[in-house]
Amino acid sequence: MSADEGSRPKVLRLGVIVHAHSAWASVEEIADVLTPKSTNPFDGCVAAYRTFDSFEVTGKIDGELLDALPDSLRFICHNGAGYDQVDVHACTAHNIRVSNTPTAVDDATADIGIFLLLGALRNLAVGMAAIRAGEWRGSTLPALGHDPQGKVLGVLGMGGIGRNMAAKARAFGMKIRYYNRTRLESDIEAELEAEYVGFDELLAESDVLSLNLPLNANTRHIISQKEFAKMKKGIVIVNTARGAVIDEAALVEALDSGQVSSAGLDVYEQEPSVHPGLLSNPRVLLVPHMGTWTVETETKMEEWAISNVRMAIEEGRLRSMVPEQRDMRG
Numbered sequence: 001m002s003a004d005e006g007s008r009p010k011v012l013r014l015g016v017i018v019h020a021h022s023a024w025a026s027v028e029e030i031a032d033v034l035t036p037k038s039t040n041p042f043d044g045c046v047a048a049y050r051t052f053d054s055f056e057v058t059g060k061i062d063g064e065l066l067d068a069l070p071d072s073l074r075f076i077c078h079n080g081a082g083y084d085q086v087d088v089h090a091c092t093a094h095n096i097r098v099s100n101t102p103t104a105v106d107d108a109t110a111d112i113g114i115f116l117l118l119g120a121l122r123n124l125a126v127g128m129a130a131i132r133a134g135e136w137r138g139s140t141l142p143a144l145g146h147d148p149q150g151k152v153l154g155v156l157g158m159g160g161i162g163r164n165m166a167a168k169a170r171a172f173g174m175k176i177r178y179y180n181r182t183r184l185e186s187d188i189e190a191e192l193e194a195e196y197v198g199f200d201e202l203l204a205e206s207d208v209l210s211l212n213l214p215l216n217a218n219t220r221h222i223i224s225q226k227e228f229a230k231m232k233k234g235i236v237i238v239n240t241a242r243g244a245v246i247d248e249a250a251l252v253e254a255l256d257s258g259q260v261s262s263a264g265l266d267v268y269e270q271e272p273s274v275h276p277g278l279l280s281n282p283r284v285l286l287v288p289h290m291g292t293w294t295v296e297t298e299t300k301m302e303e304w305a306i307s308n309v310r311m312a313i314e315e316g317r318l319r320s321m322v323p324e325q326r327d328m329r330g
């Protein structure tokens, strides 16, 4: 190995690059890239790039895994907006900074949210299953759906995706109410024509409830039996966030009792498994976690995560460090 090669930084790639090959080539120009299959030891790796699917190889990035990774690791650059597969607290304890890809996912995720919202309101899953079974609209006609116009959309979590979805739902004539840990600036509220309400008020007043908040210890099962009981009978539930923000068993019960009339879901508690009570319920419109499944958005996300890898190597910092680490020094 030449002296020059010896001094090149090392990057660990967990997952594959599907679209942004030229962006990744620019990392290979400045660093040696190792993968879990590499025969070289990971010693000396400064940064790791990871994808959602690399969970299958590494499991959760937690304290135990970090203990096994080299001490040189300073940055984990996650390709995705949601980073619940990474224990940020453990990373902070190991002096490792974590980045995600905010904003890159907003349009595509909100678009699928609107698709699920309209599809669930219109009871489309019933007719879609019937036509494929050669039964036209089915032996019993699907119940008539509902129009979005004039209905209240409750947005739980008003980050980039929630705001994007609210703006799109306004175009369908929906009234927007939201609950978020922090209230939006008044000019953003005014632009979105969104009314800030308390959590219980949001549950009680929404005709459709959209989950747009990150999964963490505070939000796991934020919607469960008690919360379903506070909702209007016949509410429609849309989830493009993470399955575990809803207690899936409680959702199945609420659908069975008619408390929830229909649901549009992109995410599930135990992906890729789906609760049998959701699979068997014809009033649930199911999509297999395809919120960002477009060429444009997947490319944008890869490029964003790769730009974090480059910044980590070249400047020793991240473009989009996760908010929990904002106060991290050094």
Ligand SMILES: O=C(O)C(=O)CO
Residues within 6 Å of the ligand: 079, 080, 081, 082, 083, 105, 289, 290, 291, 292
């Ligand atoms: O960006 C994310 O967190 C996703 O779930 C993409 O599918």
